[in-house]
Amino acid sequence: MPTLSDLGHLPKRLVLGRAVRSDRLGESLLPKRYALPIFASDPLSSVAYATQEILIVLTLAGTAYLFLTPWLAALVVVLLGVLVLSYRQVVRAYPSGGGDYEVARQNHGPFAALVVASALLVDYVLTVAVSVSAGTDNIISAFPELAEHRVAIAVGLVGLLAALNLRGLRESGRAFAVPTYLFVTAILLMVATGLVRYFVTDAGLVAESAAYGVEPAPGYGEMGALALVLLALRAFASGCTALTGVEAIANGVPAFKPPKSRNAATTLTWMGGIAAVMFLGVSSLALLADVKYVEDACELTGFADCETEPQRTVIAQLAAATFGGDTSVGFFAVQAGTALVLILAANTAFNGFPLLGSVLAQDRYMPRQLHTRGDKLAYSNGILLLAGFAMLLIVAFDADVSRLVQLYIVGVFTAFTIGQWGMVRHWNRERSLESDPAVLARIRRSQAINLVGGTITSVVLVIIVVTKFTHGAWLVLVSMPLLIGLMKAIHRHYSNVSAQLVPDAETRMLPSKVHAVVLVSKVHKPTLRALAFARATRPDELTALTVNVDDAEVRALQADWERYDIPVPLTVLESPFREVTRPVVDFVKSIRRNSPRELVVVFVPQYVVGHWWENVLHNQSALRLRARLQFQPGVMITTVPWQLQSSIGRDAREDRSAPGDLRRGYTDDVDATPYG
Template identity: 65%
Template sequence: MTGIVKRLVIGRAMRSEELHETLLPKRIALPIFASDPLSSVAYATQEILLVLSLGGLAYLHFTPWIAATVVFLLTIVVLSYRQVVGAYPSGGGSYEVVSTNLGPSAGLVVAASLLVDYVMTVAVSVASGVDNIISAAPELADYRVLMAVVFVAILTAINLRGVRESGRAFATPTYLFVGGVLIMIATGLFRYLVGDAPVAESAKYGITAHPGDSNLAGLALVMLVLRAFSQGCTALTGVEAISNGVPAFRKPKSKNAATTMSVMGIIAITMFVGVTALALISKVHITEDACRLTGLDGNCENYTQRTVIAQIAAAVFGGEHSFGFYFIQAATALILVLAANTAFNGFPLLASILAQHRYLPRQLHNRGDRLAFSNGIVALAVVAALLLWGFHANVTQLIHLYILGVFTSFTLSQTGMVRHWNQELRAETDPVLRRRHQVARVINGTGAVVTGLVLLVVLATKFTQGAWLAVLAATVLWVMMRGIRRHYDATSAELAVTDPHAELVLPSRVLGIVLVSTIHKPTLRALSYARAFRPDHLEALTVSIDRDEAAELRDRWEEYGIEVPLKIIDSPYREVTRPVVEYVRSIRRESPRDIVAVFIPEYVVGHWWENLLHNQSALWLKSRLLFTPGVMVTSVPWQLTSSARADRPAARAPGAVRRGEPKNHRPAEPRSTGSRQG
């Protein structure tokens, strides 16, 4: 049944040779890798207004200047990453650039920052999408967290089907959102030019300044503006995803990726400028606390503020019951949820590269049935869902943990690119190529300086509001990845073969031990199997808790004429595992050059609940014996009738484990003779 459900959700397994069929054309790559920066226009302007409104309406006139600075920064970053795509087409993006030019430790800083930021991308995008759904249907506010977690689960299932299929699923909603927002901008600006400017529903409300934030001047005012700017920089999140995903493009990969990045930059800038302009034209007034809006007649507790883009859509298209309003809300909610797909592609790709470099568990480098990095997708989904649950899917709380990682990546990658061009210029003699490299160096140098300054601003304005959690998470991840690399390096050094002939020397003797609880079919099969190995010495071993039952077992052993000698170990404290382990270790101490082969009969059951009905002592025995040098543990399975029924072809999904390759091994009872059969 599990296999059938898996195939329904994920689809048929794909052969490794079919990997080329998953490569993406530009029209599909755009919604896959650029949905995050494109969708950020739905909340970037809102975040600027929320901060400026702390001082009431007095500081909203800074909005155009802040937006212009964000546009300048976005332009620089897009141009900079076009250079990255051309110079490093193998994927890895910022991590590869920094690791190659600034060293592995700096590369891990970028990797840790990006992994944290990808998790935040999923959490913030999904939470923001849920916010827009609640703007259209306020009665759903109580189900905020549940909806967010369900959306993460849906995204996970779609991405497990493969990059190409997820791109097809997300392409239409992305283009509908872009088209809807551009139509809204054009309609709103046209109405403004003909003298019929749209008016937001919140334009009639004033805003009471937050205590201590009225009449700001000097450094306090600068910090408020810088904080608003840092919030608006959320418009830049996900820009680097294309540089990480170059290998997923069709050939010519670098050219197609660079073109996609340019298109993404143009669309994102156009929409961000348009939404910001309409927010100012329609006089959108929004605060973190609705009770700071004046004119609500004391009903602020029951008043749900609509998002900025929702208020603009209602103002432009003629009210909250218009088709245009519902279309924009539906498209915005959908694209914000789907914007998390940028992270669902970037996180597994980066984790796969890190796993290949032995900084993360190797399982993250493996592709799943649909040639996607399934383990990375599932890991991202679990962490993001926990984050949404912990922060109650609240965008305002989550946003403070956001963008710090991405600007760390921007700054270090552009610095690395400057060093890359310096090295290229030292070796290049062609005047035309030298001029190109010099221009590229100027672009990347400007990007490094600008993004570095923004990183300092973001760190200063967000650190105490929650960004310290992102710093802590990235630091812990950095330390963990270095520890994983040390472990893999130490393991490789320990397992390396220096003298093959010495390693191939045969042991002096092979001593076989079959664990016995009673005389039944699994025991006899294990004895036969052990004898087939022809060890130098073979014996059966049982632990006696009850002397009468031990004597009965010995009598039956002799009655059946079993040629293998039976050894009984007394256990006055009714333990099973410790006496067996100590006995095996005593053999090793007496004969260090001998190999001890321990054979354990096991049951194979067909239902999960049957596992609860059988003694699990052999699991403990195996786990303890595996830590003993020179001891080999062999499981001898016995399939119960229920396992045979569960393995019938009609009940087995494609790709399921076949009989003879049991999936649910559970020990038969190689335990004391004083225990009854389970």
Template identity: 60%
Template sequence: MRSEELGETLLPKRLALPIFASDPLSSVAYATQEILLVLTVGGAAFLYLTPWVAAGVVALMAVVVMSYRQVVHAYPSGGGSYEVVSRNLGANSGLVVAASLLVDYVMTVAVSVASGVDNIISALPSLAGHRVWLALGFVLLLMAVNLRGVRESGKAFAAPTYLFIGGILLMVVTGLVRVALGDAPVASSASYGILPEDGKDTVAGLGLLMLGLRAFASGCTALTGVEAISNGVPAFRAPKARNAARTMAVMGTTAVVMFAGITALALIAKVHITEGGACRLTGFPGDCASTPQQTVIAQLAAAIFGGDHSVLFYAIQAVTALVLILAANTAFNGFPLLASILAEHRYLPRQMHTRGDRLAFSNGIIALAVVAGGLLWLYDANVTSLIHLYILGVFTSFTLSQIGMVRHWNRALATETDPAVRRSALRSRVINAFGAVVTALVLVIVLLTKFTQGAWLAVVAALVLWLMMRGIRRHYDGVAAELAVDDPEAESARPARVHGIVLVSKLHKPTLRALGYAEAFRPDSLEALTVAVEPEATGELERQWTEAGVRVPLKVLDSPYREITKPVLAYVREHRRGSPREAVAVFIPEYVVGRWWEHLLHNQSALWLKSRLLFTAGVMVISVPWQLTSSGRAGGPSRRAPGAVRRGEPAPGSGYERLPAPEKV
């Protein structure tokens, strides 16, 4: 796609919802399950806390959605939390948010894909042994689709997202209707007993509070990806801010309804599920360690639609697995966009800001896929293991962005005099202040309850990323300062003299071409340079040089240790020390080959020598290519161009007509 076609990639709301909101919408598929997994450590006795924990998650989601709607209207240029915090709290705080979000986007891909694979295995248990390869295959598929462009990925993922929403709402409505008619669904695990973990059945007081808070922190996975819309406002059609805010409202409402419905039905159907490994379900057929438990969604679908062999059961499992895998698409859009903004601000390599041939940020997409795939491989695509590294970054960005928005409204109110605008700003400030307090509390809860279970790895990763981005910015700032032009006349001054050196290994066509090109440059002085690695070969070269009548002097550098690079570098540097105002132009004959394996057979010494010469001040390195037949072109024309001189002949007026014979150094 041409650069001018960027406007054609802008998204209508119906495509923006599955692209930017698939993560928070799909999170409801495992958020309830994560709450139950925590509460069942004490057996079934603490499941009565589930409604209260779920209510807290719903209230928090409402607060966060309302808060981010303010961000969308105040900062419609994109960047979301990073831009809000950078502008209002400073660059270092902005980098904290950026590092946290980048880590969380990676975790979004890993957790979403692993959870999707879990739902596939719930329907087809025979695939349990292929968990990791399935996960890696889905990551590659997501990467490939996103490389096709934002709009194309939206079209590909819209249908599964809407089918998931429709399927879950159908399941919730059907289940609640059955409850109203006195035919409440019963989960297959309702008859299983739950053995408490050692010492956890008598938890009370502070321990009970911590258990509830830990369950709340796990349930907050339902909020992951909420900020993605605020990062991607520029991708919406005009009016961008209004369309983004409406999409966020639809996303929040839909997610709350689905999460509340799934949680209510899980309690009504008496779903029992525990963490894998040491099985704590009594009456469970088989061994928990080898036989996977069905997910909460799978148990509800089987209970509501008539068993785990019904058509609707497989349909719900299919769309759930598909949307969980596609939920990673939120990260595949958010990560490259944020990385592009950071690269534009010189905190990440410039390549992250480059669009591919389909106008997608291809480098960011590929980087995300590689890192997320590595995590899935390292953690065996296990959701329970990965979930502990999750959501810490989300609430770090939530908290700092809401604090930044409070400062934003304070600044606006300091200069605004219109009563209507002031009332709107005051209302927005209250929303953001309340959001800052709530998300800060949740951040503390998540940190306390998940830190020792693996969340510390996410903290370390974010810290390393923060330090790396600061280092990249220092590098770019240093380069910019070093390259800045202070005195154009002095910087563009010509060197006093130019001394040309042609590197020679043999007297063949590439060497003669390099000599001809060097003479065409008309340096003030010119010489050929060879290194005596093998005395016999060097003697033969000198004989051929004299017989051919090449008038450019040949210097021979002695090399008792058979080195090529060091003698040449020493000679060039010595020449520079003797004539510091003189520039040295080194001409290197090189073969151009057409087959990949031929690169291994040619030019390795020339490549290494060239790389070393580039670090020598005042030295210009010029490659003179000779195209071999395999490159698709002949080495050079057989007839001389008009006015050309014969190879080895000095150019008229070049000053090389009477140069001395070869000299040893």
């Protein structure tokens, strides 16, 4: 029959499944077919909203400049190719994981590494918020009646993603593979069908928004050459959202099956090629179908119900135009694939954030708990932390993609830039150590690739900061220094603690003598056992101690003490204000004050109960006392347990708990004590 403890663990087991032994870690390593959907779902899925973000910016000036869409998309694809080539060098040079953080730490020093870490941590949180919000938009495009539940749907989806990732890499890989490949197939089929429909058949390709007009925003009506350049640069910066997540494969090299570096480099190439084809295809179709998309639907002239009816996403409009309306099988297939992959694209962050957190924890810039693997060998604490921050962002920004995306990509391009220049330094160092002409030629080629990558990403970073600063990017630029300060404070704390714990002569010195103090509330079995244990340690002095908070009870205790002929004198501390903790602490302090080298061992009798509700039926004064005593130097606290009938057999039941439960706090610690 299941116990209360078993039932308490049931929800955890339903979410996570059975715990996995540490020696099975190698079984969770990923083949390329699973690594692609896990680590590359973010850049692949960004096809669903990157073109849309370009259109939002260009339509600020009306529809006259929408012809720039495919050209800007082509520039983004060129940048994608440069980044793929650059990160192929990173995964080969630094196969231990850590990506740009590791590159910066090795080549620029700790501060640059912290800048990269803060940028990536912020961007991972935004990746989850933006991807899930965009996925929610596509769900609403198919089912407009769900629009009022936007935030609740997005938050629930983040919770579901966290649960899937807590089950471990291999199981989440299977969960994400099918939707990712479905999305890629659906988009490629839509692009091919749309191009055939436009160029080969007479059916035409007309989006539902083609007939709408767009009034230029104030100040964008008549633009000079400089204003047009700034508009194009801002649209290009928005389109660069297609590049987020490229670095995730470099961060996740340790999760690949051997040969790790080669498999990671191959997966990077697959990701770049697929993303480039899809992004160019969607951007071209959007131009051919005359898609209009604005930040606020009421900016579309001719949109009858802009106040109540949500504007369909660009992907939804293209699917309807390509497959013959919003009731066709093709439309729902594209929408289903897009919604699923956008939601699951957050998995890139759910893998990158915990891995980076683990590396930072190992370097003592984050709490050590982030370096601990959970029941399914995933970094559970990092997953939960990421999910919590993403949910806060979604609630704060009402799951609005257009608002969230303004915060996006500043962090990731900061990491790109620092990482690429770090690789240039890395190859300089390698060149100085190498004399083989063939190897030197390869090093020069790799350095040239990273030099080009660093130059281009630096320019793009400046463009992004300038064009997005007043639109929300300032929040990221403020958050990053705060994170850096927090990480430095954590590192300083760990360093101070390490310095304090270095063994010295004083810590190896034996105490001059041992003074045992047994806390007494009444004469019963737990007290007598504590006294017996204290006597068995053969202390130099032994004191049985009680506090007088009630004269009648103390007189009864003294009478019992004499009646049982206990061979230890009973010391009574007076407490006119009926306090227990302060008189005992003062008594212990007085012993240490009179003899600083004396060790004081305080024995505390304790009930061990079998049911959680029994804890509240006993006085908690000894808990407060232990909490105070632990801050006193030269004092040890020894708990003497007394098992009540309800606890009999509890150890056998607890043996069925999962490995690591005690370490993570899944245990029924006893709070009640018979003292006080």
